[in-house]
Amino acid sequence: MADGCACDRHAHMYLTVSDALARGLSVADPIKETEAVSLIDAIGRVLAQDCTSKVDMPAFDNSAMDGYAIRTADLGNGPMFTLPVAGRIAAGDDGTHSAPVGTALRIFTGAPVPSDFDAVLMQEDCEVTADGIRFTRRPKPGQHIRRSGEDLKAGAPILRQGCEITAREAAVLASAGYGEVTLYRKLKVTIFSTGSELRQPGEELGPGQVYNSNRYMLRALLGKPWIDLTDVGPVEDEPALLEQVLREACESADLIITTGGVSVGDEDHMPRLFAEIGGQTDVMKVAMKPGKPIMFGRRGDALYVGLPGNPVSAYVTWQIIGSHMMARRAGLHHTPQTPENAVLAEPLERRAGRQEYRPVVIEGVMPDGTPRLRLMAPSYSGRVALLAQADGLAVIPAETETLAMGQVLPFLRF
Ligand code: AMP
Ligand code: MG
Numbered sequence: 001m002a003d004g005c006a007c008d009r010h011a012h013m014y015l016t017v018s019d020a021l022a023r024g025l026s027v028a029d030p031i032k033e034t035e036a037v038s039l040i041d042a043i044g045r046v047l048a049q050d051c052t053s054k055v056d057m058p059a060f061d062n063s064a065m066d067g068y069a070i071r072t073a074d075l076g077n078g079p080m081f082t083l084p085v086a087g088r089i090a091a092g093d094d095g096t097h098s099a100p101v102g103t104a105l106r107i108f109t110g111a112p113v114p115s116d117f118d119a120v121l122m123q124e125d126c127e128v129t130a131d132g133i134r135f136t137r138r139p140k141p142g143q144h145i146r147r148s149g150e151d152l153k154a155g156a157p158i159l160r161q162g163c164e165i166t167a168r169e170a171a172v173l174a175s176a177g178y179g180e181v182t183l184y185r186k187l188k189v190t191i192f193s194t195g196s197e198l199r200q201p202g203e204e205l206g207p208g209q210v211y212n213s214n215r216y217m218l219r220a221l222l223g224k225p226w227i228d229l230t231d232v233g234p235v236e237d238e239p240a241l242l243e244q245v246l247r248e249a250c251e252s253a254d255l256i257i258t259t260g261g262v263s264v265g266d267e268d269h270m271p272r273l274f275a276e277i278g279g280q281t282d283v284m285k286v287a288m289k290p291g292k293p294i295m296f297g298r299r300g301d302a303l304y305v306g307l308p309g310n311p312v313s314a315y316v317t318w319q320i321i322g323s324h325m326m327a328r329r330a331g332l333h334h335t336p337q338t339p340e341n342a343v344l345a346e347p348l349e350r351r352a353g354r355q356e357y358r359p360v361v362i363e364g365v366m367p368d369g370t371p372r373l374r375l376m377a378p379s380y381s382g383r384v385a386l387l388a389q390a391d392g393l394a395v396i397p398a399e400t401e402t403l404a405m406g407q408v409l410p411f412l413r414f
Contacts, residue, residue, distance in 0.1 A: 013285070014285045014287035014354070015285065015286050015287065016286075016287055017288050017320060017321070017355045020284050020286040020288070020294070021321050021324060021336075023284065023296070024322070024324070024325045025325060025328055027282070027296055027303060027325075028328040029329070030184070030329060030330070031184055031330065033184070033185045034048040034049075034182050034183060034184055035183055036180050036181070037182075038179065038180050039173055039178055039179055039181060042170075042173075042183055043165055043225065044164065044166070044224065044225030044226065045164075045183045045226045046162065046163070046165075046183055046184045046226045046330055046331045047159060047160075047161055047163050047164075047181060047182075048161050048162075048184045048331060049161050049181065049182040050157065050160055050161050051157070051173065051178065051181070052155050052156060052158060053154055053155065053158055053176040054154065054177035054178065055154050056148050056149035056152070056154050057149065057152040058147075058148060058149075058151060060112050060148050061146070061147055062110055062111060062112050063107045063108065063109055063110065063113055063120045063144060064109065064120065064145065065109060066107075066108050066122075067107060067122045067124075067125070067144065068085065068106060068107060068120065068123065068126055068133050069089070069105040069114065069117040070083060070117060070118075070119050070120075071101075071116060071119075072138075072140075072141045074102045074103075075138060075139075078136070078138060079136055080134060080136055081135055081136070081138070082129070082132055082133070082134045083102065083103055083133055084102075084103050084131065085103065085105065085106055085132050086099035086100060086103035086104065086105060087099055087105045089105055089108070089111040089112065090107075090108045091109065091111045092111075093111055093112060095111070095112025095114055096114070097114050098114065098116075099114075103132075104133055107120060118141045118142060119140065119143040120139075120143060120144035120145055121133070121135055121139055121143075121144070122144065125137060152176070158172050158173070159173065160333070161331075161333075162331055162333030163333065164226070164332060164334075184330060184331035186226055186227060186228040187228065187255060187326070188228050188253045188255070189253060189254065189257065189326070190229075190232060190249040190253040190255075190256045190257075191215070191219075191222065191229070191230070191232065191257045191258070192231075192232035192233060192234070192245055192249075192258055193214045193218075193233070193234045194234075194235055194237060194259065194260040194261040194309070195212075195234065195236075195237060195309060196267075197209050198210060198211075198212040200212060200234070212234050213311045213384050214307075214309070214311055214314050215231070215234065217311065217314065218314075218318075221323070226330055227330075232245055237261065237267045239269050242261070242269055242270070243273045243277060246270075246277055250300060250304075251302075253302050254301065254302065254329060255302070255303050255304075255305065255325075255329055256302055256304045256305070257304075257305050257307065257318075257322065258305075258306050258307065259306075259307045259308070259309050260307075260309030261306070262283065262293050262294065262295040262306040262307070262308060262309075263293050264293075270295060270306045271283045271306070274295075274297045274299070274304060274306075277299065278299055279297040279299035279304060280297060280298045280299070281295060281296070282295070283295045284296065286317075288355050288357070289354040289356040289357070289381075290308075290317075290357070290380065290381035291307075291308050291310075291312075291314070291316050291317035292308075292313075293308055294306065294307060294322070296325070303329055305325060305326075307322060311382060311387070312359070312380055312382060312383060312384060312386070313381045313382075319393075319412075320357065324336055337412055339410030339411055340371075340410070340411050340413065341408050341409075341411065342360075342362075342371045342372070342394065342409060343372050343406055343407070343408055344404070344405060344406065344409060345374045346405055347402070347404055347405045348375060348396070348402065348403040349401065350401060350402075352398065352400060353398060355397060356394075356395070357393040357395060357396075358375055358378075358393060358394045359387055359389075359390035360373040360376060360390060360392060360393065360394045360411070361374050361376065361389065361390060361391050362374075362391045362392075370408075371391075375394065376389070376390060390414065392411055392412050392413040392414045393411070393414075394410070394411055394412075395409065395410040395411070396409065
């Protein structure tokens with residue numbers, strides 16, 4: 001497969017990237033099964049329920065500062081105020097403290113403010129004297145008190161189903177009182193790399209052989225708590241063998257991802273084999289560079305995504321199309337990364353026809369902070385070293401033939 005082939009004159013017959021993505025998403029229906037999981041084990045997983053808070057957040061009026069709780073009604077005209085200190089409340093105390101009129105209570109952050117106290121003074125604003133605390137600025141009623149329910153009232157929505165429980169979601173679920181949540185079950189993903197030329201890193205390379213990089217790239221991309229991964233490893237371009245591995249994967253996986261063998265060469269067996277085992281296939285020629293051929297298939301409950309073998313093509317087609325199909329299949333409500341604006345540091349000439357995702361390095365920034373991009377080599381579909389040096393992908397629209405230096409274009413940062 002040659003990504004820089006002379007086929008661009010046929011590009012009008014290809015699907016646009018957004019049509020290809022829409023088609024891919026339309027076959028990637030979300031898994032339905034859910035399971036109840038303790039919150040500590042739910043981290044990184046996909047939430048399958050809408051959640052409302054089980055408690056007022058915070059649950060009681062409490063101090064936002066280390067200092068002194070007072071009643072503003074006790075204060076005279078000033079300019080100097082002095083109040084004896086009648087007790088002490090720390091975080092974890094029950095807040096049922098009482099104190100005579102005209103006194104303050106020593107209080108610490110997070111401690112409950114007794115109901116008849118209406119302001120907290122920062123300790124930095126108080127002088128401690130033999131007669132009690134002395135301060136000059138009259139506090140406002142409510143000052144430095146975090147009121148019960150001011151963050152959120154019990155019953156108010158906190159999260160929608162379909163979100164990934166990252167740090168922020170985990171924190172709010174815990175605060176809202178969830179010891180257990182309903183999740184989509186893990187997505188069962190099976191991967192293998194096709195190619196008789198593939199060797200494992202660490203082995204000796206024979207003539208005509210290459211190290212299998214796609215396997216490791218996919219492992220890195222798929223290392224997620226919501227994925228239950230089966231890695232078959234490399235499989236030779238032997239139709240009988242490939243068919244057997246495909247068939248077994250279809251029995252157990254929600255999603256099968258392979259690399260290589262989806263193009264039009266004699267050793268590109270995957271579309272035919274998948275059809276032969278009863279799969280519905282959709283080999284899409286996408287007006288996209290790199291990575292023109294990408295294959296989807298469906299057999300029973302198994303969704304199949306066949307990525308090109310060239311490592312950069314595999315990476316880009318995964319990021320632009322495959323990863324979004326997988327996210328949808330896993331139950332995630334997620335939106336593809338929005339490109340940022342960047343400025344081209346050099347002019348560009350190219351053949352129109354395919355939307356291009358060109359590896360770029362950030363050479364510097366404009367005075368307003370916009371990154372300035374240097375383009376990497378025009379022919380890069382197999383150049384994995386170049387991918388590792390890149391800072392992201394510049395998106396060059398299909399119809400574009402020339403871009404001037406200083407032109408603004410969309411940039412997907414890695
Ligand atoms: P294919 O799509 O199978 O025709 O492969 C296209 C190119 O990508 C060939 O040069 C392959 O050797 C290379 N290739 C395929 N799979 C891998 C892999 N897993 N790791 C590195 N290179 C690969
Ligand atoms: Mg191959």
